[in-house]
Amino acid sequence: MLKARTLFTAAAMLAMLGACSDPPPLDVDGGFLRLNPNPNAPSAAYFTIHGGADDVVLRDVLTDEAVRVEIHESGTKNGVASMRPVKTVDVPAGATVKFEPGGKHLMLWSINPQALEDKKMTFTFIFSNGQRILADAIVQQPGADGEMAGMEDHSGH
Template sequence: MQRWWTIATGCLMLTGCLKPATIETENPWLRLPAVTGRPASGYFTLHGGAAPTSLVSVSVDRAIRTEMHRSMTTGGAMTMQPVRDLPLPAHGTIRFAPGGLHLMIFGLDPAMKKGDAALLTFTFADGSRMERKAWAVGAADPAPD
């Protein structure tokens, strides 16, 4: 009996070390615009699954259009550049965070308020899609934990 228990415990411990076979999303959130009618922004972290792929788009159900952008400093000035697609290596990570990669969300529903949720649809190079809720924070609020 004790031998069976030792083997079962060892197997359970090993499964905790395995990386996910599917893509996982962590902490999706939106920052509402400071001025009504201006773009909102979106952030999240993606963890790659067993096979490499590319993130080709993210849409927001409560917006007219969403674009992926990268912030960068050029000649001492902060600029943004649209991003067409982002490689997501097997078991790799893509982080959308303030000051780096982010979503520009155009035409966000003006009725959306702090604490409301929107549905993000992630589309990958193989045509697969994944949906996740993202919670809104105010323009001057800190990023959620």
């Protein structure tokens, strides 16, 4: 009986220690940029933001490798697809916010040819808590992944 109680106590203490550990930090990863087949139209970039211990707001995204970057959100309402710029994105504590085809994404105009040659771009994500997180995105040539499904249509911009 004493042995079972000791094992139970040890397991309970480990569970409590696990609950006391620090939450994962705010982070951005999984970046990729899909080039638009029309070089005169903007391309789209996608990332995953992992919320940290506190709620934050994504206030801006910058890169030196494009003339202009905007945060956009696509969606469908009453069967009609639309896309609109958004100023900020809420990132709840511990949540995952995906920038993905058909949803939130970054639009980029006039990408630096060197970034295309390097096949990588670096972005700075600026949050309401003052944090600036650098995240890389792999540059994908149009059709490089065998499909363009989900490619945002930016030809009208």
